[in-house]
Amino acid sequence: MKTADSENIITGIETALVHLGRESAEITNSVNPPLVRASTTVFRTLSEFKNSYKGVVFESPRYGRSGTSTNFELQAAMARISNAETCIATSSGLSAIAAVISAHASQGSHILVQRNVYGPTKALCDNSLNMIGSRVEYFDNAVDLETMINEATTLIFIEVPASLTMDMIDVRAVCLTAKKRNIPVACDGTWGTPVFFDAHALGVDISIHAATKYINGHSDLMMGLVTGSYDALASTRVWCDRFGSHASADACWLVLRGLRTLAVRMKQHHENAREVANFLCELPAIKKVMFPALPPDPGHSLWKSQFTGAPGPFTVELKNCNETSFELFINSLKLFGLGTSWGGFESLVMPAVPHHLRSLAVLPDEGRLVRLHIGLESPRDLCNDLERALAHL
Ligand SMILES: Cc1ncc(COP(=O)(O)O)c(C=O)c1O
Structure with missing residues (x-):
């Protein structure tokens, strides 16, 4: 089967959305990749089994929770579309937000969150982070942010535009302020999707999308997608692995279909x-x-x-x-x-x-x-x- 030489030919996001995430379709000679459902991955030899535990979790089959080829196809496509190194697919948009925030929370840590974020994000920050001993403070704009960062700050979380009030925050200014103090910025950019909003180009380290919304587009599943560099996503990846927060292969297959349009x-x-x-x-x-x-x-x-x-x-x-x-x-x-x-x-x-x-x-x-x-x-x-x-x- 003829496949697009993705590295050289694909320049527009429209082309990427159509052609990426279809490599495994070669095996079945079909337009769409096969849906691979699995709890168990089986290996031919002991060394293959051992090697599978050396790579990055979520990028090669190991056990159902780390994903099947269907998950990897979607994650690789989403990473490319978002101009990021890697992507993690989780069970819902909120689970992606919870994973990113919790992975940066620890006893004594301080997390800065934009005041008017999505209600359940705020509920998580208000009611659950104190259980881990992490303190949350809310800020309104990049100017306030500068004065609120302290030695214990481990994450800055924003959402653009803010849910319901539709306020726009200056993402570039937030990221510049954060960079000066070496603090990662996570951004819920569900509204724009990578089609209208290039979060990483504005300086965002961890970009989050509820794929439940436009990316899937058909109101028939829940999923969260997190993109960034391997370094930026390292703690979130470990958190997802430990807490078993992963997307199902079925949902990944449907989201791949959603990407096409x-x-x-x-x-x-x-x-x-x-x-x-x-x-x-x-x-x-x-x-x-x-x-x-x-x-x-x-x-x-x-x-x-x-x-x-x-x-x-x-x-x-x-x-x-x-x-x-x-x-x-x-x-x-x-x-x-x-x-x-x-x-x-x-x-x-x-x-x-x-x-x-x-x-x-x-x-x-x-x-x-x-x-x-x-x-x-x-x-x-x-x-x-x-x-x-x-x-x-
Ligand atoms: C801006 C925003 N982020 C995240 C979410 C959560 O996504 P999910 O419903 O997939 O958990 C929502 C859901 O409405 C949302 O509006």
Whole structure:
């Protein structure tokens, strides 16, 4: 079978997404690599068995937990696409985040985390790291960060854009500050994927993606992908191995399939999200659209300098909207599924409750937020659906 000479011919990410991660397809003369499920790897000789324990865990078959050829195909492809040396696939986006943070936490260590990160990331930092004796502090921007780093700091964790509020942090500035003190920066870049966001080129040491979202793109599995240099991922790799946090071969096979269409899906999500966001800006029921791709957004210039596209999701603030009309609005949407995820082909809506309001039994009428994930439907149909539902406000 003819395979692309990947080193020389592949220059664009679109080509890489189509051609990488298919080497084992040669064995079966098929377009797609075979799905190899295994708990047990068997070796022909004792020396082969012994050698398998010398290499890097997760890069050659050893035992089901370290992965099969299906896992290695995906990890190698993701590393190349991300301009990184290596990649670890884990069981979910959150497990990848937990592995990276926990691997850098120890008795007396200090971890700096961007204040408005994804809720479960914050819950992990607030409730679990103290059990190991690690202290977490939250920062808002690169300027604050400089003054908060101390001798015990072992990791800086950011997310761009921040969940729900869609705030943009200056990734380059964070990484420059961290480099001066030799502290690794981990970044949750799920929103942009490697198609729109080259985390390592901006200086990020450990890049994390919930492949559950756009990278897989079909709302039918959970996975986390972590990329970086061998050195940067060394402690995370050991942690994943010790705690058995690995992706299944089935999920890896499906994510490899998702990669093939990632670039075209991302471009379409970007176009659709911009059309719907611009439409919403003009509606009287809308107070604010929080979407860094729109010029009035406070994060717009940072978005332009760090991303090449904006797939959404984005958050919308509704004008004076009480509980009853809010419920009517959500329930009368026909094309938006009501669910917490995003990144799939279908549009989704979710009430977005900022952290400081989470304990309130009744939310204030003013400033109610919804998060919209704009899928691959016709944007005109989505705008009509939203306009009709917003008439209830
Ligand atoms: C920004 C971000 N990071 C990470 C995750 C976690 O991914 P998973 O749901 O695969 O655990 C999510 C999930 O919604 C997310 O929105």
